[in-house]
Amino acid sequence: MAAHEDQLPWELIEEILSRVSPKYLVPFRVVCKRWKANLDDKTFINNHKETFRFILATKSKIYSVSMDPKILVRELSLDIPSLEAQKPKKLVSCDEFLICSMDKGAAVCNPWLKQTTWISEPSFRFYGIGHRDSNNRSEESVYKTIWNSTTGWKIHDLASGTWIDMGSESPDSNQGKKGPKMHSTSGVFLNGTLFWIVTSDETAFLYCILLDFPTEGFYLYCEIPFGMSHALDALVLRLFNGNRFSVLKQSYVTKKIEIWVTKNKVNVEDGRDVNGKDVVWMNFMTFSIPNFPGLVQTSYWQKPSYFIDSNERVVVCSCDETGKAWIYVMGRNKLISKVQLDSVVDPWPLHCTYFPSLVPVPRGQRDGAESEV
Secondary structure (H helix, E strand, O other): OOHHHHOOOHHHHHHHHOOOOHHHOHHHHHOOHHHHHHHHOHHHHHHOOOOOOEEEEOOOOEEEEEOOOOOEEEEEOOOOOOOOOOOOOEEEEEOOEEEEEEOOEEEEEEOOOOEEEEEEOOOOEEEEEEEOOOOOOOOOOOEEEEEEEOOEEEEEEOOOOOEEEEEOOOOOHHHOOOOOEEOOOOOEEEOOEEEEEEEOOOOOEEEEEEEEOOOOEEEEEEEEEEEOOOOOOEEEEEEEOOOEEEEEEEOOOOOOEEEEEEOOOOOOOOOOOOOOOOOOEEEEEEEOOOOOOOOOEOOEOOOOEEEEOOOOOEEEEEEOOOOOEEEEEEEOOEEEEEEEOOOOOOOOOEEEEOOOOOOOOOOOOOOOOEEEO
């Protein structure tokens, strides 16, 4: 019998691999280019039996939430220093990694592979992670984190453990304006570059800014197609279809929800398109759902987390007025389902969207501990 006749169909191989623990899949990525491409494919990861779409963190525990076919909450085992002694301050997903920021530093994690590395920094606050080579999204990229304090900004190289002082440069210092405020400290990572939404005291508009890691500077990228009518309006920037932006806005007064997306892919691969000249926004969905709750609570200010699935449904995680976490699924101007996450016992958990990845946490010299469980 010929050798090729002994080979299993690729569909069967994928089905088998979808049942293998993620941390054991990493070596298969170097078998050949086809295996790496298929194991990194979002369809394969989405169909894996252990995939998930949200991460929630309380004072002592971290949970994953999977969505297909039913909502399933699992407790994650991640070795994060001091997790039981203090509640995390911020939970951010930046492409391959999850970052849990605390008082004395931040843990960079791959929850799927159960890998964690700790960056010790008691004086600055963590703001995001990106990598230096915008055209290389593999584990060979040089990953950097950005930190801020009242004295300015600095960048940390994950591999070498070195720090670069950016001084007191503000997000709009290249624009000659004063008084910008970050609407949210959770940035969006795309092609090695970090984006945030900021408000300008001089206008009623909101702007999307980017931090360009190769040049280590802030640049105005584009305007958001609407302003804010209330300080408690929900406004969240996310990725759409992997290479476009989406923005969720909920009016604090009317509870109306709008989803806006960019018409074309965001073109920042070369790190030089900082003007956003080709960015065109279009209204993707609008929801006016009777008795729908507010996604931002005045007693514990936190933005909702959301993603748009392959069926063009909007899936949102947020807390109600008592601090209980809920998952809302919406589509075609109606609420499809809502589920309270009873397994998350502590109130007011931090939460974020997260799409699993087989990219290991970067190795090299570090300021603190590294673990793999």
